[in-house]
Amino acid sequence: MRLGRRGFLRMAGVTAGTGLLAATRAQAKVPQATEEDTLPGVLVDTTRCVGCRACEAACAETNQLPAPPEGDEVMKTRRDMSQTAFTVVNRADAPGGGDRFGKKQCLHCLAPACASACPVRALDKQPTGPVTYDASKCMGCRYCMVACPFDVPKYEYEALAPRVRKCTFCAERQAEGLPPACVDACPSGALTFGKRHVLLEEAKRRIYSEPERFVHRVYGEREAGGTSFMYISDVPFEALALPAGVPEKPYPSLVAGALGAPPLVMTLWPPLLMGLYAFSKRRDEVAAGEQGHDQEDHHG
Amino acid sequence: MASAHAGALGQPSFFREKILLGMSLPEYLRSLITPFNLVAAAILAVGVPSLIYRFAAGLGASTNLSQAYPWGLWIGFDMMTGVVLAAGGFTIGASVQLLGLKQFHAIERPAILTAFIGYIMAVVGLLADLGRPWNIVMALVNAGAASALFEIAWCVMCYTTVLLLEFTVPFFEWLGWRRLHAVLKKALLGLTVLSVMFSTMHQSALGSLFLLAPTKLHPLWYTPFIFIFFFISAILAGISMVIVESALSHKVFARRMEGQPHVDVAAITVGLGKAGAIVAFAYFFLKLQGVIDGHAWGYLLTGYGALFLVETVGLVLVPSLLFAWGARHGKVGHIRVAATLTLVGIVLNRLNVSIFAFNWQHPVRYVPSWMELAVSLTLVTVGVLAFRWICNRMPILFEDPAFSHDE
Numbered sequence: 263m264r265l266g267r268r269g270f271l272r273m274a275g276v277t278a279g280t281g282l283l284a285a286t287r288a289q290a291k292v293p294q295a296t297e298e299d300t301l302p303g304v305l306v307d308t309t310r311c312v313g314c315r316a317c318e319a320a321c322a323e324t325n326q327l328p329a330p331p332e333g334d335e336v337m338k339t340r341r342d343m344s345q346t347a348f349t350v351v352n353r354a355d356a357p358g359g360g361d362r363f364g365k366k367q368c369l370h371c372l373a374p375a376c377a378s379a380c381p382v383r384a385l386d387k388q389p390t391g392p393v394t395y396d397a398s399k400c401m402g403c404r405y406c407m408v409a410c411p412f413d414v415p416k417y418e419y420e421a422l423a424p425r426v427r428k429c430t431f432c433a434e435r436q437a438e439g440l441p442p443a444c445v446d447a448c449p450s451g452a453l454t455f456g457k458r459h460v461l462l463e464e465a466k467r468r469i470y471s472e473p474e475r476f477v478h479r480v481y482g483e484r485e486a487g488g489t490s491f492m493y494i495s496d497v498p499f500e501a502l503a504l505p506a507g508v509p510e511k512p513y514p515s516l517v518a519g520a521l522g523a524p525p526l527v528m529t530l531w532p533p534l535l536m537g538l539y540a541f542s543k544r545r546d547e548v549a550a551g552e553q554g555h556d557q558e559d560h561h562g
Numbered sequence: 563m564a565s566a567h568a569g570a571l572g573q574p575s576f577f578r579e580k581i582l583l584g585m586s587l588p589e590y591l592r593s594l595i596t597p598f599n600l601v602a603a604a605i606l607a608v609g610v611p612s613l614i615y616r617f618a619a620g621l622g623a624s625t626n627l628s629q630a631y632p633w634g635l636w637i638g639f640d641m642m643t644g645v646v647l648a649a650g651g652f653t654i655g656a657s658v659q660l661l662g663l664k665q666f667h668a669i670e671r672p673a674i675l676t677a678f679i680g681y682i683m684a685v686v687g688l689l690a691d692l693g694r695p696w697n698i699v700m701a702l703v704n705a706g707a708a709s710a711l712f713e714i715a716w717c718v719m720c721y722t723t724v725l726l727l728e729f730t731v732p733f734f735e736w737l738g739w740r741r742l743h744a745v746l747k748k749a750l751l752g753l754t755v756l757s758v759m760f761s762t763m764h765q766s767a768l769g770s771l772f773l774l775a776p777t778k779l780h781p782l783w784y785t786p787f788i789f790i791f792f793f794i795s796a797i798l799a800g801i802s803m804v805i806v807e808s809a810l811s812h813k814v815f816a817r818r819m820e821g822q823p824h825v826d827v828a829a830i831t832v833g834l835g836k837a838g839a840i841v842a843f844a845y846f847f848l849k850l851q852g853v854i855d856g857h858a859w860g861y862l863l864t865g866y867g868a869l870f871l872v873e874t875v876g877l878v879l880v881p882s883l884l885f886a887w888g889a890r891h892g893k894v895g896h897i898r899v900a901a902t903l904t905l906v907g908i909v910l911n912r913l914n915v916s917i918f919a920f921n922w923q924h925p926v927r928y929v930p931s932w933m934e935l936a937v938s939l940t941l942v943t944v945g946v947l948a949f950r951w952i953c954n955r956m957p958i959l960f961e962d963p964a965f966s967h968d969e
Binding site: 342344375377378379380381382383384397398399400401402403404405407408409411413416417418419420421422423424505507508509513514516517519520521523524527528531532535536538539542543545546 | 622692713714759770920
């Protein structure tokens with residue numbers, strides 16, 4: 263048994279070593295944000311938003327959703343997106359009195375957690391930028407909802423053929439060369455559509471030109487590895503219902519190490535297990551042989 | 563008495579002998595009226611209509627799932643827990659077939675049967691939970707290869723097939739199909755290798771699922787190594803499940819064992835107790851490592867900390883010492899108590915990860931609906947009934963003596 267244990271330890275060492283190798287290789291494959299900076303994005307300057315919710319109405323119309331509630335009453339409570347509202351505007355108190363507004367929708371991550379979670383690629387990151395959903399592939403496991411750090415995907419629990427619902431970044435409009443409906447409808451210049459790297463520069467220019475005013479951070483520059491929707495603000499982002507503490511790592515890299523294991527298991531387990539089998543069989547044969555010798559000795 | 567009855571009626575029929583255990587239909591039906599069966603029938607009477615209602619009225623009408631809690635009891639218990647409790651299949655299979663631990667031979671078949679039934683029940687639970695279950699075939703054609711769930715889908719499918727093939731060995735003995743039986747018996751070694759391979763992958767991948775929820779799963783449970791934790795605890799669950807199950811089945815089926823070669827359950831239990839002590843101790847230190855890595859010490863003094871301590875100290879460390887004590891002093895009772903505690907601990911771990919400690923900062927908690935509970939309870943009950951039905955008929959607790967010379 264001593265031999266077996268030593269052999270096992272050696273095997274374990276080899277396995278761990280190769281595992282590390284696989285993990286580092288998998289990590290190297292994760293797309294770098296800089297490569298995708300030419301993708302389209304939207305800059306949300308919350309200091310320019312007047313809370314008119316024209317974006318909500320335009321979104322509902324484009325996506326054939328029920329019209330958003332009218333009146334300012336809805337601004338009194340914090341709202342979340344729902345299966346029938348892909349974008350919502352929330353209110354916060356501004357520093358010098360007055361209101362600040364934050365629009366929420368899918369942030370269209372550069373390396374989306376939801377798409378990497380989806381086992382059937384119903385949610386997928388388009389090369390053109392939007393993270394889109396195809397109900398005909400979806401089996402309704404709702405792992406996307408578990409995975410999304412921004413709690414974006416919503417589910418039609420009441421339906422018999424439920425769908426995942428979320429902002430589409432108006433992928434169809436973009437394909438026709440049009441900006442997303444919400445950007446098109448915004449009257450105050452709070453929303454800017456353009457290439458991500460240009461928007462990022464513009465966001466930082468605005469912060470640098472009024473450093474005493476803005477929070478010194480572009481929300482979405484690094485969150486979850488970078489997102490297509492980015493925010494600047496003069497109130498804490500959490501006050502505008504944007505979740506704090508989202509890791510800066512691209513989400514697919516969180517599972518890369520664990521997903522590096524199956525090829526190892528598939529190549530190492532069968533020979534290792536058959537080796538153990540051969541070992542135990544040999545041990546039995548030796549034991550049987552020794553027993554035979556003993557008996558012979560006795561007879562002799 | 564049964565044989566006398568069959569004789570009086572002439573030719574013994576297959577149906578009467580193999581299905582009705584040699585009784586006539588009225589006799590058989592009368593024999594079914596037992597307190598256990600009445601309770602089981604009551605559970606099914608609520609659970610089966612609930613399951614039908616879920617498919618007729620939808621997830622929203624039958625469950626308390628929400629936008630914040632997309633996964634509830636059917637994933638947390640039926641899938642996560644059902645699969646880990648079925649881990650005895652590959653653990654014992656590997657011990658007997660690959661490590662040559664012949665002393666566990668007698669419990670290999672019940673362990674494999676438990677695993678087989680467990681996986682089928684888990685899949686039924688999953689189908690109820692999926693919003694678009696008819697699209698489950700999409701997992702075969704659209705490779706979401708970056709998803710741990712894709713790995714699980716394939717491995718569970720392959721492993722259930724392996725379990726089915728392993729189960730055909732006693733099944734063909736029951737039917738008396740010698741030629742096919744011989745073929746599959748020869749294939750057992752290869753099947754066991756496959757079972758270890760698929761189990762390693764999907765048992766750990768069930769943990770990998772939560773790697774994507776660093777902001778949602780409580781820091782005491784979230785660790786980048788959660789997939790290793792899940793794998794080690796699956797082995798521990800396999801060992802514990804086999805200890806509990808062999809104790810129960812050799813009691814319940816004592817009469818069925820009469821006239822069969824003697825199986826020393828006590829000796830097997832002591833052997834499993836040793837393994838249990840080592841694996842539980844290793845698992846406890848892994849859990850400790852998780853706290854150190856996550857710098858989560860501060861959370862130990864909160865309510866979630868108490869839950870974590872109950873899980874790891876009360877239901878892993880304490881049982882590991884009990885296992886060791888029982889194995890050292892040959893106390894079978896201690897080992898059985900340890901195994902039971904361990905099982906409770908692992909069930910609690912799976913529920914903690916998938917339900918209790920998930921979205922822990924969310925103001926509204928998920929509580930399952932009564933229909934969700936009824937369906938989960940029904941799946942467990944159907945599993946137990948199926949296990950008992952098969953054990954009463956097929957050579958599970960022993961090999962058919964007529965086939966033992968074929969090796």
